[in-house]
Amino acid sequence: MNGNAKTSRIGRRTLSALALCLAATVSVQAAQPRESTPLPEFEPAESLEGNFLAAYIAGASKDTAAAASFYREAVKADPRNTELLERAFVSLLADGALPDAFRAAERLTSRDGTNGLAQLALGVRQIKAGQFAQARQNFARSGRGAAADLTATLLTAWAFAGAGDGKRAQETINKLKGERNYSTFRDYHAGLIAAVTGDQAEAERRLKAAYDGDHNTLRVVDAYARFEAQAGRTDLAIQAYSDFDKLLPRHPIVRDALNRLKEGKPLPRLVTTAQEGAGEVLYGLGSAGSTQGDELPAVVYLRLALYLAPEHALARLTLADILDRMKQPERANETYAQIPANSPLRLNADVQIGLNLEQMGKGEEAIQHLDAAMKAHPNDIDVITALGNVQRSRKKYEEAAETYSRAISLIGDQPASNFWTTFYFRGTAYERAKQWVKAEADLKKALELVPPSQPAARAQVLNYLAYSWVDQNINIDEAFTMLKQAVDASPRDGMIIDSLGWAYFRLGRWDEAMRELEKAIELKPGDPTINDHLGDAYWRAGRRLEGKFQWQHAKDLNPDPEELEKINAKLKDGLPELDKPAATAENPPAEKVNPELPKGAPAPSEPPGAADKKSGG
Numbered sequence: 001m002n003g004n005a006k007t008s009r010i011g012r013r014t015l016s017a018l019a020l021c022l023a024a025t026v027s028v029q030a031a032q033p034r035e036s037t038p039l040p041e042f043e044p045a046e047s048l049e050g051n052f053l054a055a056y057i058a059g060a061s062k063d064t065a066a067a068a069s070f071y072r073e074a075v076k077a078d079p080r081n082t083e084l085l086e087r088a089f090v091s092l093l094a095d096g097a098l099p100d101a102f103r104a105a106e107r108l109t110s111r112d113g114t115n116g117l118a119q120l121a122l123g124v125r126q127i128k129a130g131q132f133a134q135a136r137q138n139f140a141r142s143g144r145g146a147a148a149d150l151t152a153t154l155l156t157a158w159a160f161a162g163a164g165d166g167k168r169a170q171e172t173i174n175k176l177k178g179e180r181n182y183s184t185f186r187d188y189h190a191g192l193i194a195a196v197t198g199d200q201a202e203a204e205r206r207l208k209a210a211y212d213g214d215h216n217t218l219r220v221v222d223a224y225a226r227f228e229a230q231a232g233r234t235d236l237a238i239q240a241y242s243d244f245d246k247l248l249p250r251h252p253i254v255r256d257a258l259n260r261l262k263e264g265k266p267l268p269r270l271v272t273t274a275q276e277g278a279g280e281v282l283y284g285l286g287s288a289g290s291t292q293g294d295e296l297p298a299v300v301y302l303r304l305a306l307y308l309a310p311e312h313a314l315a316r317l318t319l320a321d322i323l324d325r326m327k328q329p330e331r332a333n334e335t336y337a338q339i340p341a342n343s344p345l346r347l348n349a350d351v352q353i354g355l356n357l358e359q360m361g362k363g364e365e366a367i368q369h370l371d372a373a374m375k376a377h378p379n380d381i382d383v384i385t386a387l388g389n390v391q392r393s394r395k396k397y398e399e400a401a402e403t404y405s406r407a408i409s410l411i412g413d414q415p416a417s418n419f420w421t422t423f424y425f426r427g428t429a430y431e432r433a434k435q436w437v438k439a440e441a442d443l444k445k446a447l448e449l450v451p452p453s454q455p456a457a458r459a460q461v462l463n464y465l466a467y468s469w470v471d472q473n474i475n476i477d478e479a480f481t482m483l484k485q486a487v488d489a490s491p492r493d494g495m496i497i498d499s500l501g502w503a504y505f506r507l508g509r510w511d512e513a514m515r516e517l518e519k520a521i522e523l524k525p526g527d528p529t530i531n532d533h534l535g536d537a538y539w540r541a542g543r544r545l546e547g548k549f550q551w552q553h554a555k556d557l558n559p560d561p562e563e564l565e566k567i568n569a570k571l572k573d574g575l576p577e578l579d580k581p582a583a584t585a586e587n588p589p590a591e592k593v594n595p596e597l598p599k600g601a602p603a604p605s606e607p608p609g610a611a612d613k614k615s616g617g
Contacts, residue, residue: 062295062326064095072100082111086118093121094299098307116142117300123155124304127278132163150176154189154281162274166197184213185284188220192271192280195227203227211240216247218254219284219314223270225257230269234261249418250382253314256344279309283318290318298322313345320352329356347377351386363394381407385422392425397433401426420449424461431468440468459489463496470503479503494523498530505533508578510541528557532567539575547574 072088079085089104102125105118113119123138136159139152153175160169173193176186191206204227211224221244229237241258245251260267271277282305289298302319305312320335333356336349343349350373357366370387377383388403404426411419427442443465450458466482469475483500490496501516517534524530535550548571555567 063328064091064299064326065331082108086115089118089121090296090300093117093303094296096303098303113141120151120155121304123159124278124282124308127155127159127162127275128308130162132159132274135159135162151281151285155278157189157193158274158278158281161193161197161277164197166194166199169193169197170202184210184217184220187213188223189277189281191227192223192277195269196271196274196277200231204231215240215243218244218248218251219270219280222253222257226267226269229261229267237261237267249416252344252348276309276312279305279307279312279315281305282308283312283315286315287318290322295322295326313339313343317345317349320349324352324356329360332356347373347380347383351383354386354390358390358393363390366390367394379410381410381419381422384410385425388425388429392429392432395432397429400429401433401435401438404429415449417449417451420446420451420457420461423449424464428464431464436468436472440465443468455489456493459486459493459496462486462489463499467499467503470499470506473506476507492523494520494527494530497523498527498533501537502533505537505540508540510537513537514541526557528554528559528563531557532559532563535570536575539570540578544574 072092085104085108089101089108092098092101092104102121105115105121108115108118109122119138119142123135123142126132126135126138136156139156139159142152153172157169157173160166160172170190170193173186173190176182187206187210191203191208191210194200194203194206207224207227210220214220221240225237225240228234228240238258238261241254241261245254245258248254257267271280282301286298286301286305289295289301299319299322302315302322305315306319309315316335316338320332323329323332323335333353336353336356339346339349350369354366354370354373357363357369367387367390370383370390373383374380374387384403384407388400388407391397391400391403404422407422408415408419408426411422415423423442424446427439427446430436430439430442443461447458447461447465450461452458462482463486466479466486469479470483480500480503483496483503486496487493487500497516498520501513501520504510504513504516514534514537517530517537520527520530521534531550531554535547535554537547538544538550539547551567551571555564555571559567
């Protein structure tokens with residue numbers, strides 16, 4: 001496998017994401033990298049083919065630990081196979097087993113000096129060792145192509161800075177010209193390099209240029225504001241952070257910096273050494289890959305970034321977030337837990353740990369973890385809301401409502417639009433706790449607050465409130481209008497379409513109910529509630545054999561125990577006969593089937609793991 005091709009794939013699409021390369025994820029990290037952590041034990045296969053197949057499947061499943069372990073075994077059986085060695089190298093690198101990855105890189109480059117990723121990894125190791133001239137040699141051989149040239153140029157500039165040659169460093173970085181978004185990226189690193197090499201006037205000029213070019217990106221704002229604060233221009237630093245806070249309210253790094261500045265405390269610079277600067281380059285590339293879904297390249301860059309800058313909190317958080325997306329919550333929690341207790345991002349990490357514990361089926365442990373975090377930070381709305389989300393997920397609805405009330409009491413009388421989810425969550429908790437008056441008030445408040453720029457989120461609130469009205473046979477006309485608006489906003493959301501179909505059913509409009517519910521089934525065929533609803537509609541329309549088939553299918557899809565009991569009763573006796581003619585919007589039916597409310601997909605701003613599971617009957 002050609003090394004240049006591998007490097008090109010590892011760096012694909014980074015050029016189009018330069019504006020994002022510096023962007024920060026709202027989260028946390030720091031501590032020591034996994035460079036010395038042994039690989040988990042996996043039982044090796046008895047043959048080369050078996051280990052290769054196991055490694056291949058593990059890689060396809062994004063299980064980097066298993067892939068690295070099995071590829072290592074495969075290489076032992078066929079040590080001259082360069083392709084196997086390269087696959088093992090990439091897997092070891094992605095898994096954070098860096099000493100083993102570096103040894104594999106040495107073997108690869110001895111066979112093929114053009115292997116770009118191997119040369120990059122070895123250059124990073126040389127920077128860590130302070131061997132900057134050798135690092136530049138590795139970077140010069142790290143491949144061709146726009147992405148590889150970008151990476152090599154930036155890292156070479158930092159290698160010159162590490163050797164104390166600020167002039168050559170600036171000459172190198174100034175080669176980045178012509179491409180869109182290069183100017184901000186170039187000025188950002190040029191300013192950081194100038195500050196490290198002692199040219200404060202150039203550092204101020206370049207960081208100011210980067211800030212003027214993009215003052216909506218946290219890394220740029222943070223670097224510029226910290227430099228100005230150290231130069232004694234605290235007013236400029238406060239202004240920069242305050243302007244960013246209007247764009248993205250309550251970011252923990254910004255809140256911490258503003259508090260420190262207002263209290264007269266110093267702010268350290270973002271980057272203080274060439275090693276940290278090179279880590280910043282790799283973090284930027286990993287962050288860009290993360291936002292574009294390039295998970296493996298992003299993980300590789302972030303592992304190398306943390307090898308150089310183990311205290312880089314945002315790099316560690318971004319890595320943990322990717323591990324979450326790769327369905328590795330235990331590994332993600334290990335990464336979150338490495339964030340120091342004094343980091344402004346630690347509380348974000350604790351929230352994510354709690355939510356992951358819930359997703360891993362450790363609900364009580366999640367509640368204990370988040371309760372402890374809330375007691376340590378009694379005025380933090382995010383951690384309180386996270387606890388309420390887990391309580392709600394555990395069906396502790398009254399407790400959840402009390403917890404959300406605690407968060408809402410901290411919000412104040414004029415809540416910002418970003419707090420709509422808190423009212424929505426409390427409204428759903430009240431509804432499940434059968435306190436409808438309170439639930440309705442909160443759902444209306446959420447609908448009032450949710451911004452028009454989030455149509456999918458607005459559709460969820462419309463769905464919940466309107467379905468609740470239909471379920472109670474009140475506000476039928478308004479409910480239908482809202483449900484149609486929700487479907488228009490989320491036409492591919494099977495759960496919302498199910499709500500509209502079920503509303504037609506409650507009105508006795510069987511043909512329209514079947515039409516909508518069949519659409520919903522196509523979108524979410526594995527949902528027990530939708531199958532159950534369609535069975536009811538078929539039964540009422542006289543298609544009783546099809547109705548029983550749908551009920552049986554719903555039963556096979558593991559509904560909640562309460563709903564399973566209802567389904568079994570319908571399979572035995574069918575639906576009861578209606579006492580009166582089918583209803584209209586002006587004449588709702590007396591019959592009440594008592595479904596639990598469908599919830600739809602989690603709102604965009606809802607924390608991972610906090611969404612309700614849709615259920616009903």
